[in-house]
Amino acid sequence: MxxxxxxxxxxxxxxxxxxxxxxxxxxxxxxxxxxxxxxxxxxxxxxxxxxxxxxxxxxxxxxxxxxxxPRMVLRTDAFRLHRSLRKSIQSLLRAGRLEVRFDHDFEQVIHTCSHMPRAGQSGTWILPAMVHAYIRLHQAGVAHSVETWIDGELVGGLYAINLGAMVFGESMFSRQSNASKMALAALAAFCRAQQIPLIDCQQDTPHLASLGGQLMPRQTFLQHVQKTTQLATPNWKFEPIYWQNLLGEHSPPA
CATH class of the missing domain: 3.30.70.3550 (Leucyl/phenylalanyl-tRNA-protein transferase, N-terminal domain)
Known part of the structure; x- marks a missing residue:
């Protein structure tokens, strides 16, 4: 029964x-x-x-x-950079067209995420109260944006929560093909450089699984959160050298 x-x-x-x-x-x-x-x-x-x-x-x-x-997580050392995305990033970097910015325009990122239509969804969970709450978190230094700028235009990005050495991903948007994936790749590269091993993705989706996301038992996840949130918080600034670990030793600078 x-x-x-x-x-x-x-x-x-x-x-x-x-x-x-x-x-x-x-x-x-x-x-x-x-x-x-x-x-x-x-x-x-x-x-x-x-x-x-x-x-x-x-x-x-x-x-x-x-x-x-279980909880969907992305181990930063297991981020799956597909060959086509790698080539796109490298080509844009060589041409000087791609720039990754952190926290340059958090409000535009979260507002765009809240209005971006998504397959299978008729509305948004990023309601005005949520937008205002996460803007306050950003002002408190807890919420951050990772932004993909191509030819001087914001074309994609994501926002996330950071406590200590733990990053909790929230939402992404793209105005151009692969722009949100470039932002996630940049976040993975940053986390590797800052020795942040895990990004929380919350929900199990095929898109995240294709990028290396995997399920973790909640108890294991909570033990990781308890340990890493006590560590030092990184300086949220993206350095072009961070690409090298992800793209290869001889990758061009941004």
Missing amino acids: RQPTPALAWLEPGQAFPPVETAWGPQDPAPGLLAAGGVLDVATLVSAYSQGIFPWYSAGQPILWWSTD
Whole structure:
């Protein structure tokens, strides 16, 4: 006999999150759902990410908090740079057309991510309240943008959360073919240079799997988060030399 769905915890502002082990399981309607309610202020979001919890909800819903099991992650040393993408990056770098910028225009990146149409989705989870919350995180030095600029134009990018030596990827956009993949490649190169071994990807998707993403048991993921969030936070600046580790020793500078 199927067990009844457990009651979902409701959070008041400032209230601590329940243990992640109480998140709904694979037999429940929304596996990984942990709690609802609360607020999207800086302190709550930092507390959430440091415990492997993230917000994700749609218009008309309360704030929903998740801790999925297993967790989709990208080991930075396993990032899969496909041959065609490698050639595109190298060609653009040789021509002096490609530049990677960190935190140059975080607000444009997150606003573009929130409005970018996506296959199979009729709306967005990056609602105005989420946009404002992550802009506040950016102002607090916790959220960062990785931006692909080609011929002086912002054509793709992503934003992510950074706590210590842990990076939590959030959303990407492309206005040009492969532009978001170039941003992710740059993030992987930066993380390798800064000895950041793992990027959290939250959700299992074929796109992330094609780039080297893999599933990790939640308990293993949480142990990694607990350890790495206590380490020093890197300086969020992309140096062209970071490409060399990803593209090869003789890659051209940006």
